[in-house]
Amino acid sequence: MTPPNRDLGRRGLLGAGAATAALPLPSGPTQAAVPPQQRPDMTLTLRINGKAHPLTLAPRVTLLDALREHLALIGAKKGCDQGQCGACTVLIDGHRVLSCLTLAATAEGREITTIEGLAGPDGALHPMQQAFLEQDAFQCGYCTPGQILSAIGCVREGHAERPEDIREYMSGNLCRCAAYPNIVAAIEQAKPRMERA
Amino acid sequence: MPDGSMSGRIGQSPVRVDGRAKVTGAAHYASDMAVPNPAWAWLVTSAIARGRIAAIDEAAARAVPGVLDILTHRSMRGEVGDAGFFAGGGYAGSTIRPLQDDRVRHDGEIVAIVLAEGLEQAREAAYRLRIDYAEETPAAGFGSEGAELVSAREASGGSFEDPGVGDADAAFAGAAIRVAADYATPTQHHNPIELFTTTAQWEDGRLTVFEGSQYVHGLKNGLAAQLGLDPAMVRVESPYIGGAFGSRGSLTQRTALIAVAARRLNRPVKLVATRDQGFTIASYRAETRQHVKLGADTDGRLVALVHEGTEVTSRPDPYKVAGTQTTSRIYACPNIRTRVSLLHADRNTPGFMRSPPELPYMFALESAMDELAHAAGLDPIELRRRNDTMREPIKGLPWTSRSLMPCFDRGAAAFGWAERNPAPRSMREGDWLVGWGCATTIYPTHLGAATARVTLTPDGRARVQTAAHEIGTGTYTVVAQAAAEGLGLPLGKVLVEMGDSDLPPAPVSGGSNVTASVCTVVMQACEQIRARLAAAATEGPLQGRDPATLRLLDGALRAPDGAAEPLAAAMARAANGAIEVYAENIPEGLPPDSLKKLYQGKQALGGGLEGKQHVMAAFGAEFVEVRVHSRTAELRVPRILGAFAAGRIVNPRTARSQLMGGLIWGIGSALHEATEIDRRTARYVNDNIAEYLIPVNADVPQVEVLFVEEEERTANPLGIKGLGELGNVGTNAAIANAVFHATGKRVRELPIRIESVL
Numbered sequence: 034m035t036p037p038n039r040d041l042g043r044r045g046l047l048g049a050g051a052a053t054a055a056l057p058l059p060s061g062p063t064q065a066a067v068p069p070q071q072r073p074d075m076t077l078t079l080r081i082n083g084k085a086h087p088l089t090l091a092p093r094v095t096l097l098d099a100l101r102e103h104l105a106l107i108g109a110k111k112g113c114d115q116g117q118c119g120a121c122t123v124l125i126d127g128h129r130v131l132s133c134l135t136l137a138a139t140a141e142g143r144e145i146t147t148i149e150g151l152a153g154p155d156g157a158l159h160p161m162q163q164a165f166l167e168q169d170a171f172q173c174g175y176c177t178p179g180q181i182l183s184a185i186g187c188v189r190e191g192h193a194e195r196p197e198d199i200r201e202y203m204s205g206n207l208c209r210c211a212a213y214p215n216i217v218a219a220i221e222q223a224k225p226r227m228e229r230a
Numbered sequence: 231m232p233d234g235s236m237s238g239r240i241g242q243s244p245v246r247v248d249g250r251a252k253v254t255g256a257a258h259y260a261s262d263m264a265v266p267n268p269a270w271a272w273l274v275t276s277a278i279a280r281g282r283i284a285a286i287d288e289a290a291a292r293a294v295p296g297v298l299d300i301l302t303h304r305s306m307r308g309e310v311g312d313a314g315f316f317a318g319g320g321y322a323g324s325t326i327r328p329l330q331d332d333r334v335r336h337d338g339e340i341v342a343i344v345l346a347e348g349l350e351q352a353r354e355a356a357y358r359l360r361i362d363y364a365e366e367t368p369a370a371g372f373g374s375e376g377a378e379l380v381s382a383r384e385a386s387g388g389s390f391e392d393p394g395v396g397d398a399d400a401a402f403a404g405a406a407i408r409v410a411a412d413y414a415t416p417t418q419h420h421n422p423i424e425l426f427t428t429t430a431q432w433e434d435g436r437l438t439v440f441e442g443s444q445y446v447h448g449l450k451n452g453l454a455a456q457l458g459l460d461p462a463m464v465r466v467e468s469p470y471i472g473g474a475f476g477s478r479g480s481l482t483q484r485t486a487l488i489a490v491a492a493r494r495l496n497r498p499v500k501l502v503a504t505r506d507q508g509f510t511i512a513s514y515r516a517e518t519r520q521h522v523k524l525g526a527d528t529d530g531r532l533v534a535l536v537h538e539g540t541e542v543t544s545r546p547d548p549y550k551v552a553g554t555q556t557t558s559r560i561y562a563c564p565n566i567r568t569r570v571s572l573l574h575a576d577r578n579t580p581g582f583m584r585s586p587p588e589l590p591y592m593f594a595l596e597s598a599m600d601e602l603a604h605a606a607g608l609d610p611i612e613l614r615r616r617n618d619t620m621r622e623p624i625k626g627l628p629w630t631s632r633s634l635m636p637c638f639d640r641g642a643a644a645f646g647w648a649e650r651n652p653a654p655r656s657m658r659e660g661d662w663l664v665g666w667g668c669a670t671t672i673y674p675t676h677l678g679a680a681t682a683r684v685t686l687t688p689d690g691r692a693r694v695q696t697a698a699h700e701i702g703t704g705t706y707t708v709v710a711q712a713a714a715e716g717l718g719l720p721l722g723k724v725l726v727e728m729g730d731s732d733l734p735p736a737p738v739s740g741g742s743n744v745t746a747s748v749c750t751v752v753m754q755a756c757e758q759i760r761a762r763l764a765a766a767a768t769e770g771p772l773q774g775r776d777p778a779t780l781r782l783l784d785g786a787l788r789a790p791d792g793a794a795e796p797l798a799a800a801m802a803r804a805a806n807g808a809i810e811v812y813a814e815n816i817p818e819g820l821p822p823d824s825l826k827k828l829y830q831g832k833q834a835l836g837g838g839l840e841g842k843q844h845v846m847a848a849f850g851a852e853f854v855e856v857r858v859h860s861r862t863a864e865l866r867v868p869r870i871l872g873a874f875a876a877g878r879i880v881n882p883r884t885a886r887s888q889l890m891g892g893l894i895w896g897i898g899s900a901l902h903e904a905t906e907i908d909r910r911t912a913r914y915v916n917d918n919i920a921e922y923l924i925p926v927n928a929d930v931p932q933v934e935v936l937f938v939e940e941e942e943r944t945a946n947p948l949g950i951k952g953l954g955e956l957g958n959v960g961t962n963a964a965i966a967n968a969v970f971h972a973t974g975k976r977v978r979e980l981p982i983r984i985e986s987v988l
Contacts, residue, residue, distance in 0.1 A: 093350050102349065107262035108255020110472070112423040113505045117920040120423050148255035162253040166245050169887050173702030174252030175259060175424045175472025197931070204926040207919060209423050209473045210702045211894035212887060213927040 077141045081106065082150025092138055096130075097121045099137035100147060108148035108178045112207070119206035122179035122186075123147050129186030148178035151185075160226035161185050164219035172210035180206045184220045185227070193224050238711045238721030240749075240948070243883035247721065248470075248706045257470045261427040263440040265498035268429065269298055271488055272352035273507050274342035274359050276334045279912035280368035280576040283332045283341060287360040291344060294358060296351035298495055301343040301487065303329045309493075310486045313452045315547050316833065321452025323480030323513050324579035325546050329487060334363065335545060336578040337913040338510020340484065345491055345499065368576035370912035371517055371542040379540070382570040385548035393558040393624045396565030398523075401534035405525025409601040413522065413594035414979040415962075416904035417542070418515040419508075420583050421919055424472020426503045426512055428485050430492040437464045437489055442471040443729075444479040445738035446697050450731040451831030452481035457489060461831075469729040474701040476582030477512050479740045479833075484511055509917040513581025514905065516541045516549070518590045522598040530606045530616045532563035539591060540571040544579040548572055553591025555839055556847075560595070560672060562619035576912050582740055584895060585955040588673060589962065596669035596963030597978060600970065609652065610668055610967065611638045611851075622845050630846040630944035633875035634670060637851040637938050641668070641873030644936055645853040654974035662857040662866075665972025671872070671960030674838030675846035675942075675951040677817035678737030679824035680747045684713060684755035685810040688801050690785060691723045694755075698728045698736040698748045703954050704884030705744055711880055712749040712948075716756025718782030718797070734812065738833045742952025745880055747817065750946050755813035756782075763787050766804035771795045817946060819843065837945065844944060848951040850874035852893065852960040856968040863984040867897050867965065869932040877942030877951040885953055889935045892957015898925045899958060900965035904981050 072092055079086045079099065086104055097114075100106040100123070112120035114133050121132040124146035151159040158166065161181050171177040183206045187193050192202035199217050208216065238244035251257040288300050299305075306329045314320015328340035342359055346352035369376035382390050402408060422442075429440040437459065443449045446466040454461040471478060484501065492499040503511060518541050525534035537557050543549045554568035583589075603610040618635050621628050642648070650666045651657055657664040682696040694713045698705050710724040717724075727733060737747050764777035767787060772780060775789040782788075787800040801809065816824045820836035827834040839845045853871045858864070870893050879885045902923035906915040916922050935957075942949040962980060969987060970976050977986045 091348070091350055098349060101262075105264060106255075107258065110259070110423070111261070111425060111502060112472075113425075113919055115505070115918065115920075117505075117918060118423055148253075152254055158250070158253065165253045166249040169246065169249075169883050171249075171252055171702075172704070172884075172887055172891060173422070173424070173471060173473045173700075174248070174257050175422070175470075177252050178255045181253060200927045200931065204928040207423060207924060207926060209421060209475070209924060210887075211891040211898075211925060211930070213894065213925070213930050214890060214933050215887065216927065 075138060077138055079137065079140055079145060080143070081145045082147060090137055094137050095133055096135040096137045096140050097132035100132060106147050106149055110175055110178060112176065119183060120176045120179040122183045122206065124182055124186060127189060129183050146182070148181060160230065161219070161223040164223035168215045168219040168222060170215040170219040171212050176206060176208050180208065180216055187220065188224050188227055193220050196221065239715045240711050240880050241878065243881055244707065244711065244721050246704055246707045246884065247710050247726065248700060259424055259470045259472050260429060260440040260442045260468060261500070261502055263429060263467065265429055265431050265500070268498040268500040269345050269347060269495050270349040270352040271491055271499050271501040272344045272356040273340050273501070273503055273511070274344065274356050274361070275338040275507055275510060276341045278334055278363045278365045279337040281334050281363050281365040283334065283361060284364040285362040290358040290360065291355040294351055294355040296347035297355045298345045298347065300345070300359065301329060301491060302341065303332055306330065309457065309490045311456050311458060313455045313481055316480045317549065319832065321448055321455060321481045321831065323482055323581045324544065326544060326579065328483050336510065336576055338507065340487065340511060343487060343491060345495060368912035370907050370909045371573060371575045371577065372519055374575060374909060378574040380572050380574065382550050382552055382572055385572050390552065392568045392570060393555060394567045395624050398534045398536050398565040398567035401565035402523050402525040402536060405533050406528045407526045407602065407606050409598055409605055410523040411598060411601060411978055413520040413597060415518045415590040415593060416980055417517045417907060418583060418899065418903045419905050419922060420475040420477035421922060421924060422473025422475060422477060425505060426484070426508045427501060428488040429498060429500045430489040431498040432493050435463060439466045439485060439489065441466060441468060441485060442474065442478050443468040444471065444474045444699050444701055444740055446699065446729060446731040447735040448738060448831040448833065449481055449485065453486055453489065456486040466731040467729065468699060471699055471701045474739065475584045476586065476740060479582050479738055482512050505919060506917040509905065509914050510578055513579060515583035515586070516543060516580035520591065520594040522594050524598050524602045526602055526606060530608045530613050532561055532617050534565045535563045536567045537591065537595060538569045540573055542573050542575055542577060542580065544577050545574050547579040549579050549581060551587040553587035556588050556672060556674065557591045557595040558624055559622035559839055559845065560670065561617035563623050566623060585673060585959045588959040589899065592672065592959050593962040593980060596960060597966050600667065600963065600967040601976065611642055611647065614638060614670060627841065627843065627845050630844050631877065631940055631942045632849055633938050633940045634849040634851070637849055637873040637875050640936055640938050641851040641853050641871055644873070644934065645871050647853065654971055661860050663860055663972040665856045665858065665968040665970065666853065667964045667966070667968025667971055668851060668853045669960040669964035669967060671850040671852050671956055672847050673742055673952065673956040673959060675848060675945050676741035676743040676835040677820065677837040677946060678743050678747045678835045679816045679820060679828045680736050680751040681734035681812065681814045681828070682748065682751045682755050683734050683810065683812045684752060684759065685808050686717060686759050686801070687808045688798055690719060690797050691725065692717050692719055694724060694726045694752055695733045696728060696736045696748055696752065697731055697733040698744055699739040700728060701739050703744070703888060704881060707884060708745050708880045709748055709752055712752040713756060716753045717759065718784055718786070735828045737828065737835065741835050742954040743835050746946045746948065746950040746952055749880060749948055749950065751813050751815040753948065754815055755811040758811045758813060759809050762809060763800045763804045767795060767800060770799065846945045846951065848874065848876035848953055848956050850956055850960065852964045854961070854964040854968045856965060856972055858969065858972045858987055863987050865901055865982065865984065870897065871934040872957060873936040873938055874953060874956055875938040875940035876953040876956060877940055877945065878949040879937055880950060882937065886935045888954050889957040890933050892955065893933055893961055894925050894930050895958035896961020897930060897965065899980065900962045901981050
C-alpha cells in the first residue's frame, strides 16, 4: 500500500525471485498515464453482530475500513493492511476472515461478527473473552480482538484438540508482546466452556 | 468481576484493570479516537537513500477526485521548526526534518503528504504522484564507501567516557586462558502491531494530537517547540498504545507535519502510515560490530576484559547505546578496556528498542563467557560464579542487591542442567542434535521524577491521575494496586487515568522505570492523605492514638490495637468533601532539576549504573534447549526458562507476562529478526511483517518464568526493580551457546539461521 515510486522496484525484485538483482529505480508510477476515474459509490447493507447497517461506500472500501471508518466499530484493528498480522480478523458466517483483504461489498448478505458482538446483552463475556482475561493472554491488547475471534474460529474448526494444533492454527495472528503461551492456555480453558454453551 | 480482581494490593496478582476493555474492543488506541469529519493523509516516502528531488509532477495526483492538497518541500512555508535531538537536550528522535528542502537523507524519508477526503482517495493520489530523483551513491553502513567512523567520545563532545580500569591489553597478553572474537548484530525493527498513526485536530488555536506515545509530555512539549506554540496549547492523548518497545518514545517528524496539514485544511487530519513506511519514519535498533577479548587465570577468574563496539547511525545524529556501560560492570575483573564508535551512514537515525544497550552488547559478552568456559574446561555457571561480585569493577561501587547466582542455581535446578553432558554434539534425540545453553541477563534499575494527583472521595473511591502510559506493561493495573495499597481500598474502587498530557507529568515509559517511579509517587500521595486523616482522628474510636501509627486498611482507618473508624467517618472529620493531593517526587540520587525537566518533557532518568554511591540492576539467568536437525539444520527452541530477581514484584501475573514476552523477544532476536538492507542502495528489502520474521505461536512451545525472591532496600521505598526489559537480554547468547553445544559450531552473528550452522 505504498506509492509505486518507492515500492514497485522492490516488488519487481522479489517477484523475480532474485532479491539482490539490479533493477533500475522506477522514476514514477506507471499509473500516472491513466486518467483517474471515480467509480460511483454503491449502497449496501452489512449485517454485523445481528444488526443491519445500510451503507453508501466506494466499491474499493475494505471490510476493515468500512467497520472502522464508516461504522465506528473500532475493535477490528489495522496492523498491516495486507493480510500478514491477523489483527483485523472477524468472523463471517462463523468462519475467521481477514477483514483487510475482504472488500466490504463482498460481505453483503452474510453474518459478520466483530469483537463488539461477542459479549452478551447483559455484558457477560464470551467464554473466550473471559479466558483471555483470566490467563493474561494479552499485554498491549491491540491484536487481542483478532486473537479472540481467531481463537473462536480455531475451536469451531476442531483445531484446538491439542496444544500443538492450537499453536499451529493460531500462528496467523501475530502478537508482538508475545503472549503466545497464555493465548494457548486461554483457548484450552475456553474450549470446554464453548462446547457446553 | 473476575475472581481476585477486588483483591489487588502490591504483590498480589489481580487480573488487569483494563483487561475487560481490551477483550471487548472497548479500549481506544490513537487511530480509534473519533474526530469530526477528518481528512485523510497518505505519506509518500523516498525511493532513494541519498540525493535530491529533481522534479515533482502533481498533476495526476491532484486530478484524483477528493484530493484536497499535497504537501511537499515546495509547498511548506517553514511551519515546522527544529525541536533538537533528544540526547542533546531537545525532543526529536531524529533531526532529519522531511519536507524542509529537496535533499533526501535516507531510504523512506517522507517526501510528500497527500491529503484527501477519504483514505482510498489519498492512497490513490499518492500512487499517482510522480517524483524524479537525482540520485547519489549512498553509504548503507559497514563496508560502505563514504561511511564516517567517529569515536563515541568525540561524537559526544567529551561527555561520554568509555569505562575502563587497569591495563587490559597487558593483562590479556599475560593471561593463562584467552578468548578473542568478533560478533555482529543486525538492524532490527520494533514492529509493534499498531501502526504509526497520528490524528491532529485544532480548536480555537489549541492543538490536540491522538498518537500512540510512550511519552505524552515529551511529545507535547516537542510539538510546541516545533510549531512555535505555548505548550499549554498542545494536548496529546494516548490512552492505549498498541505496543511500543521504544518506537514511540521520542518525537518523530510526522506528527508536526500532520498538525500543519490539519491547520491548513482547517479540519482534523488522520494519518495511518503503512507497515513498510513504519520501517523508515520511526527508529530501529542499530546494526553493531563488536570485538571481545577475555583473559582468565587457570581457575577461570577474569584478569582482562576488552569490549569494543561500533554502531551504525544517521549522518547528523550521534545516537548510541554503548552497552559497554553494562558489560564492563557485571563481572569482577581488574583490567577492563572498552571503546564505542559510531558509523555515520545514509540511514535514518536509530533509537531505543527494548533493552537498547544490553541486547547487542550482552550477546557478545555472554557468548564470549561461554567460549571462555569451554576454553577453561569449566561449566558456564561455575565460570560466572567465580566471577560474581557484589561490587562493580570500574569504580568499585556496591550493587544495591544482586541475586545473579541464586537465579542461576534456581534456574539450573528447574531446567535440569545437572543432566547436561558438557561436550558439544554429545546430546542427541533421533535426527535432532540437542544443545543446552545459558547466559546471564541484566537490566539496570532506572528511576525518574514523577508526579500524580490522587483524589479520595467520601464514598470510598479513589481517582489517580498521572500521565503514564499503558504500552502493554500493565501500568493501569500496578498504579491501581499502589493506590489500593496506600489507601486500604479494594482495587475496584480505584480509577486510574493516564495517557493524556493534561494529566500530571510522568516519565517516559522507557528504561523499565515506570512501575518504580510512578508507584512511588502515588504511594507518597496516598501517605499524605493518610496523614491528614490520621491527624484529624482526635475524637471518636481512634481518640488518643498516635497518628503516625494509624493505617488505612480494608476501608477503615485502623490503630495497631484494633480500634478502627470506617473511612467515611474518618473523612468526615478531615474534610467536608473529597481529599485531593498532588505529589511530586525526585528519586534519591537524581539531580534537583529532574522535576523541572519532567515538566519540560525532557527525559531525565537516573539510577541504574550511573549512580555515585551505588549501582542497581535486576539480574537473571536464562536457560535454553535448542534442537538442530542433523540433516536439514532446522533450528527449534522447544523450551526456554528464565529465573529472575527484580526486587519486589508488584503484580506477579503481569510481571510474568512481561518476562515471558521478553524471552520470546529473545528467541526472535536470536533466530528470526533482521531488517535486510541492500548495501548498494541503502534501502530496506523486507519491510513487512511477513518477511521481517517475528516469532509466531508455533515458534514457542514452552516458556517458563521463575521469580527468585530478592529484598531491595535502596533503589526506592517500595524496593521495585523494573523488569520489562530484563527478559530479552540474555536470550541471544543463551541460544547461541546452546547452538554451540548442539553442533560444535560457534555462531557469532545474529540472527542464527540454517546457513549459520551448515
